[in-house]
Amino acid sequence: MTALAIPTTTGQRRLDVLVVDDDLLDRMAVERALRATSLDLTLAHADTAAEAVDLLQARPFDCMLLDFHLPGIDGLAVLQRMRSLHIHTPAIMLTGQGDEQLAVELMKAGAADYLAKQSLSPKRLAKAVLAAVQLKEAEDAARQAHAALQRQNEFAEMLVGIVSHDLRNPVNVILLNAALLERGAPLPPALRPCIERIKRSGHRANKLIADLLDFTQVRLGSGLRVAPVASDLHPIVEQMVEEVHQAYPDRSITVDRRGDGGGVWDPHRIAQVVSNLLLNAVVYGTADTPITVRIEGRADDVQLVVHNWGEPIPDALRDSLFEPLRQGPAAAGQGQGSIGLGLFIVRQIVSAHRGEVHLESSSERGTTFTVRLPRQGPVQAGADGA
Numbered sequence: 001m002t003a004l005a006i007p008t009t010t011g012q013r014r015l016d017v018l019v020v021d022d023d024l025l026d027r028m029a030v031e032r033a034l035r036a037t038s039l040d041l042t043l044a045h046a047d048t049a050a051e052a053v054d055l056l057q058a059r060p061f062d063c064m065l066l067d068f069h070l071p072g073i074d075g076l077a078v079l080q081r082m083r084s085l086h087i088h089t090p091a092i093m094l095t096g097q098g099d100e101q102l103a104v105e106l107m108k109a110g111a112a113d114y115l116a117k118q119s120l121s122p123k124r125l126a127k128a129v130l131a132a133v134q135l136k137e138a139e140d141a142a143r144q145a146h147a148a149l150q151r152q153n154e155f156a157e158m159l160v161g162i163v164s165h166d167l168r169n170p171v172n173v174i175l176l177n178a179a180l181l182e183r184g185a186p187l188p189p190a191l192r193p194c195i196e197r198i199k200r201s202g203h204r205a206n207k208l209i210a211d212l213l214d215f216t217q218v219r220l221g222s223g224l225r226v227a228p229v230a231s232d233l234h235p236i237v238e239q240m241v242e243e244v245h246q247a248y249p250d251r252s253i254t255v256d257r258r259g260d261g262g263g264v265w266d267p268h269r270i271a272q273v274v275s276n277l278l279l280n281a282v283v284y285g286t287a288d289t290p291i292t293v294r295i296e297g298r299a300d301d302v303q304l305v306v307h308n309w310g311e312p313i314p315d316a317l318r319d320s321l322f323e324p325l326r327q328g329p330a331a332a333g334q335g336q337g338s339i340g341l342g343l344f345i346v347r348q349i350v351s352a353h354r355g356e357v358h359l360e361s362s363s364e365r366g367t368t369f370t371v372r373l374p375r376q377g378p379v380q381a382g383a384d385g386a
Contacts, residue, residue, distance in 0.1 A: 015041050015133060016042045016044070017044070017061065017062060018043075018089070019031055019046075020047075020065065020066045020078075022047050026117060030065055031045070033122050036122035037125060049072075049073045052066070053085065057085065062133050062136075063136075064089050064090070064092070065091075065092050065125075066093055067094050067095075069095070075095075076106065076109050078091075079106070079109040083110060088136070090133065091110070094120075095115075095116055096117055112132035113131065171205045175198075175199065204247075211345055212341070214345050223352065224345075226266040228264045228265050228353070230264055231262070231265045231267045233261035233270065233295050233297075234295055236267055237255060240278060251285075251291060255293045255294075258294070258295065261297050262302075262375065263302055263375040263376070265353055265373060265377040270353075270373070272346075272349055273350060274304065277346060281367075282308075284310050284313075285308030291308045292305075292306070292307040293305070294307075300374060301375055307366055310366065312361040324344040350371055353377045356371070
C-alpha cells in the first residue's frame with residue numbers, strides 16, 4: 001500500500017499506538033486494520049479506561065484509539081480525566097455508529113478525530129493517525145518555540161534591568177565630580193567645554209538608563225508607576241524646554257501657551273513625555289528650522305503639540321514607531337545616544353494617564369506629535385500603562 005504523503009517526522013520513526021477497547025473482537029479488528037497500513041507501528045492495548053490511563057502515565061504514546069463505550073465510563077469522561085492529569089496524547093474516538101452531535105462534543109473535549117467502527121479501513125485509519133500525530137508535533141513545536149522565546153525575553157529583560165541599575169551609580173559619580181570641578185578652583189577656559197561635554201554625556205546616559213528601567217518595568221508586566229498630583233503643564237514644558245535648550249543651544253524652540261494647563265498627573269512622568277518629544281524633534285528635525293511647542297487647555301483635557309520640520313516619517317514606519325527599540329532612518333549617525341525607547345515610553349506614560357498620542361507627518365507640514373491628557377489623569381496612583 002502506498003504511504004500517505006503528509007509532511008511530518010512520523011514518516012521517519014516508529015509510532016507507538018495504544019488501542020483501548022473492552023470488546024476483544026473489535027479491538028483485534030482495529031489492530032488488524034492498523035497493521036494493514038503502511039505505517040511503522042508498535043501496538044499496545046488496554047481493556048479499561050483505568051488501565052489506559054495507567055499506561056499513558058507510564059510511558060508516552062504517539063496516538064490512542066479509544067472506544068467511546070467502556071465499562072462504567074464513556075469517552076468524554078476519559079478525555080476529561082486525561083486533561084486533568086495533563087496527558088496530551090492525541091485520542092481518536094471510535095464508536096459503534098456515527099453521531100454528528102456526539103462528534104462535535106468529543107472534538108470540543110479534545111479528541112483529535114472521531115471514526116465510526118463500521119467504516120474503518122486501513123487507509124482511513126492511517127490518515128487519521130498521521131493527522132493526529134502531525135498536529136500534536138506541530139503543537140509541541142510551537143509550544144517549545146514559544147517557551148524558548150519567552151526564556152530569551154525574560155533573560156534579556158532581566159539583563160537590561162540589572163545593567164540599568166548597575167550603570168546608574170558610576171554615571172552619578174561622574175556627574176557629581178563634574179559639578180565639584182565646576183564649583184572648585186577656577187578652571188582654565190580650555191577645560192570648561194570639556195566639563196560641559198562630560199555633564200551632557202552624563203545626563204544623556206542617565207536618560208538612557210531611565211528609559212531602560214521603564215522598558216524593563218513595562219515588559220515584565222508591572223507597568224509604569226505613576227503618582228498623580230495636581231499639576232500644571234505650562235511650567236513643566238518651560239522647564240523641559242530650558243533643559244533641552246541648554247543641551248542644544250543652537251536649536252530654536254518656541255512655546256505657545258493657551259488656556260489653563262492644569263490637571264491631575266504625575267509631573268515627573270509628564271516631564272519625561274515632553275523631554276522625549278523635544279529630543280525626538282531635535283534628532284530628526286532640520287537643524288536650521290524651529291521646533292514649536294504648543295500647550296492648549298480645553299474643557300476636559302490639555303493638548304501638548306510638538307512640531308518640527310524635516311524629512312517626513314515614512315508610512316511603513318508609523319505603525320511601529322511607538323514600539324520599543326524602533327528608530328526612524330534619519331537617526332543613524334546622529335550620535336544622540338538613542339536606543340529607540342523614547343516614543344515607546346511616551347505612549348506608555350500617556351496611556352497610564354488615560355490619554356492619547358497621535359502622529360502626523362508630511363513633507364508639506366512637517367512632523368507633529370499631539371498628546372491629549374484628560375485633566376483627571378489616572379484613576380488612581382500607581383495606574384499601569386497599556
